[in-house]
Amino acid sequence: MKEWFADLADQFRLNFITGDRWTWLLDGFKMTLVITFFATLLGIAIGVVIATIRSSYDKNKESMKKKGGFGYRLLSFLNSICGLYLTVIRGTPVVVQLLIMYFIIFASSTNSTMVAVISFGINSGAYVAEIFRGGIMSVDKGQFEAGRSLGFNYIQTMIYIVIPQMFKIVLPMLCNEFIVLIKETSIAGYVGIRDLTKAGDLIRGRTFSAFMPLIAVALIYLAVVIIFTKLVKRLERRLRNSEH
Amino acid sequence: MKKSIRIIAVIAALILALGCLAACGGKADNGTTANGNSESAAEAKLTATDGVLVMATNASFPPYEFVGDDGAYAGIDVEIAGLIAEKLGLKLEIQDVEFGSIIGGVQSGKFDMGMAGMTVTDERKESVNFSETYAIGVQSIIVKEGSDIKSFDDFFNADGSVKDIMIGVQQDTTGDIYCSDTVENGGVGEEHVTQFKTGNDAVQALVAGKVDAVIIDNEPAKSYVSVNEGLTILETAYTEEEYAICVSKSNTALLDGINDALASLKAEGKIDEIVGKYITK
Numbered sequence: 098m099k100e101w102f103a104d105l106a107d108q109f110r111l112n113f114i115t116g117d118r119w120t121w122l123l124d125g126f127k128m129t130l131v132i133t134f135f136a137t138l139l140g141i142a143i144g145v146v147i148a149t150i151r152s153s154y155d156k157n158k159e160s161m162k163k164k165g166g167f168g169y170r171l172l173s174f175l176n177s178i179c180g181l182y183l184t185v186i187r188g189t190p191v192v193v194q195l196l197i198m199y200f201i202i203f204a205s206s207t208n209s210t211m212v213a214v215i216s217f218g219i220n221s222g223a224y225v226a227e228i229f230r231g232g233i234m235s236v237d238k239g240q241f242e243a244g245r246s247l248g249f250n251y252i253q254t255m256i257y258i259v260i261p262q263m264f265k266i267v268l269p270m271l272c273n274e275f276i277v278l279i280k281e282t283s284i285a286g287y288v289g290i291r292d293l294t295k296a297g298d299l300i301r302g303r304t305f306s307a308f309m310p311l312i313a314v315a316l317i318y319l320a321v322v323i324i325f326t327k328l329v330k331r332l333e334r335r336l337r338n339s340e341h
Numbered sequence: 342m343k344k345s346i347r348i349i350a351v352i353a354a355l356i357l358a359l360g361c362l363a364a365c366g367g368k369a370d371n372g373t374t375a376n377g378n379s380e381s382a383a384e385a386k387l388t389a390t391d392g393v394l395v396m397a398t399n400a401s402f403p404p405y406e407f408v409g410d411d412g413a414y415a416g417i418d419v420e421i422a423g424l425i426a427e428k429l430g431l432k433l434e435i436q437d438v439e440f441g442s443i444i445g446g447v448q449s450g451k452f453d454m455g456m457a458g459m460t461v462t463d464e465r466k467e468s469v470n471f472s473e474t475y476a477i478g479v480q481s482i483i484v485k486e487g488s489d490i491k492s493f494d495d496f497f498n499a500d501g502s503v504k505d506i507m508i509g510v511q512q513d514t515t516g517d518i519y520c521s522d523t524v525e526n527g528g529v530g531e532e533h534v535t536q537f538k539t540g541n542d543a544v545q546a547l548v549a550g551k552v553d554a555v556i557i558d559n560e561p562a563k564s565y566v567s568v569n570e571g572l573t574i575l576e577t578a579y580t581e582e583e584y585a586i587c588v589s590k591s592n593t594a595l596l597d598g599i600n601d602a603l604a605s606l607k608a609e610g611k612i613d614e615i616v617g618k619y620i621t622k
Contacts, residue, residue, distance in 0.1 A: 200542075204549040207507070209535070289509070289535035289546070299536065302441030302513030305448060305468045 112309035118300050125296030126317055132213050132292065133279045139218025140278070141271075144225025147179045149255075151226065152233040179226070186223035192284050194220055199288040213285045221278050228270045232263035265336050272329040276322050283318075293317060387429065387595050388453040394431040396422050397452035399440040401539040402511075403564040404619035405458035405476075405584075408437075417560075418456045420615045421475060421606070422586075428602035439538070441513035444468055447589050454599065458558055460515040460582040470590050472599045474583040475612055479559035480516050482575040483547060483566060490554055492577045496529055503529050509543035509552035512536035515582060516556040544569060560620055 113119040154176040161169040186194070198216040199209065206212055236259050244254030286295035297314035301307060388394050398406045400414055409415035414435045426433035436452060443455040447469055460478055461471045484490045490506075498504055501524070508529060510517040517536055522528030535552055537543040543555045544565040556579050557565075566572045586603075588596045606612050 200545055200549065204551075207551050209551070286512075286536075287538055287542075289537050289542075291536075295536070298441060298512065301445065303464070303518065305444040305465070307445050307449075 121296040125293040136217035140221030143222025147226035148229030232267035469587040471585040480579040
């Protein structure tokens with residue numbers, strides 16, 4: 098047992114202390130957080146726009162169809178563009194999307210972090226859009242009608258009545274999407290970005306030991322997800338106060 | 342607060358359990374090899390599975406190893422390995438893994454040997470044994486035609502600091518390890534290196550202009566340059582080094598077998614023949 102601990106300590110020194118290899122993990126961790134943060138923002142922005150278009154179409158297509166005209170055609174055109182986006186993004190693996198972005202679409206860009214943010218953001222946006230759409234559709238129709246009968250117009254009803262309720266409904270799913278995203282960024286190493294997983298890989302490639310770097314990387318992801326889940330739980334509890 | 346303590350305790354328990362598993366796994370392995378030796382003391386067990394020689398490689402490193410047009414593994418290393426297996430009376434089985442996983446896998450006994458255009462370095466020698474050298478590798482610098490970079494010295498400013506350049510390498514290869522090292526140790530520093538999963542990715546990034554140069558073994562470099570227009574290999578190489586096969590430190594019988602096989606293949610001229618087939622000077 099004593100030997101085992103000594104061995105463990107040696108392994109720890111070799112993998113993290115020698116050559117200051119722990120700084121690789123730290124830098125990689127920062128990179129993972131940066132990519133995840135901006136990709137989440139971009140994903141939510143895309144998600145809001147698409148969910149608005151899709152749910153407006155779903156809610157209003159019957160009444161607008163009767164009237165016809167430019168508004169209806171524009172909305173149904175935008176709706177089909179969004180449908181195409183969702184099909185393509187959800188139908189292809191994110192690794193392939195990342196490689197296409199890096200080697201084809203943004204071939205001339207030397208800022209690979211930005212390319213990663215854009216591809217993860219666009220990918221996440223498709224899922225967030227469906228989460229938001231589900232949220233908007235699940236707010237009771239009566240809420241919307243009540244808003245309109247109080248004199249709010251369509252946009253006002255959305256902003257003051259539907260969206261706040263939707264936010265509470267989608268929060269757990271949004272949290273889930275963030276958790277998926279932070280782990281999805283672990284493929285950024287494919288395009289040469291030194292994120293947390295890549296940092297662990299680089300240590301592994303130089304010390305030829307698998308245990309320490311892999312477990313360390315796993316624990317860091319785990320810790321982030323646990324902390325984040327706790328924060329969201331607290332937020333959920335506060336939002337629930339309004340129900341009493 | 343109580344809850345978080347419990348979570349930490351669970352995590353700690355998990356780590357210990359994993360550690361125990363790893364430790365026990367190691368012991369069990371030693372046990373079986375010891376038994377194997379005592380049972381057939383006359384004939385030491387050469388490989389983990391009887392009659393099969395498992396070779397780990399990374400098949401994106403032409404002409405040493407790559408997937409041929411027919412979908413089968415091909416290349417200098419693959420052919421030499423085939424002849425070695427033949428000499429040892431074993432069946433060759435090839436496992437295509439990431440380059441960085443080869444040494445770890447050989448060490449743990451997952452693979453019998455690693456053969457992937459692998460350079461002998463002191464750091465690697467601490468983890469595995471190396472056979473006799475069977476080829477000489479040269480780390481070359483690939484740049485775009487008409488690039489300002491004419492030699493390794495052009496990566497640096499007059500005062501010795503590194504220019505604002507980016508070098509692409511294949512992750513965990515010697516090119517990566519040398520380049521990522523500090524300037525004093527002959528590298529350019531890790532902030533000037535981008536590591537790609539395969540050499541091909543690095544070259545694609547060079548073609549797209551994402552990196553200014555790629556440092557990779559000379560033979561794959563020639564293959565890459567021949568298929569990508571507008572690239573050229575600098576006349577002055579980065580380094581020269583020796584390729585060898587790596588074998589687990591606990592398996593000296595296999596190492597001896599490989600060395601004997603290599604020696605007789607060299608004497609028969611087979612190795613030069615294979616190298617000549619793939620590399621036209």
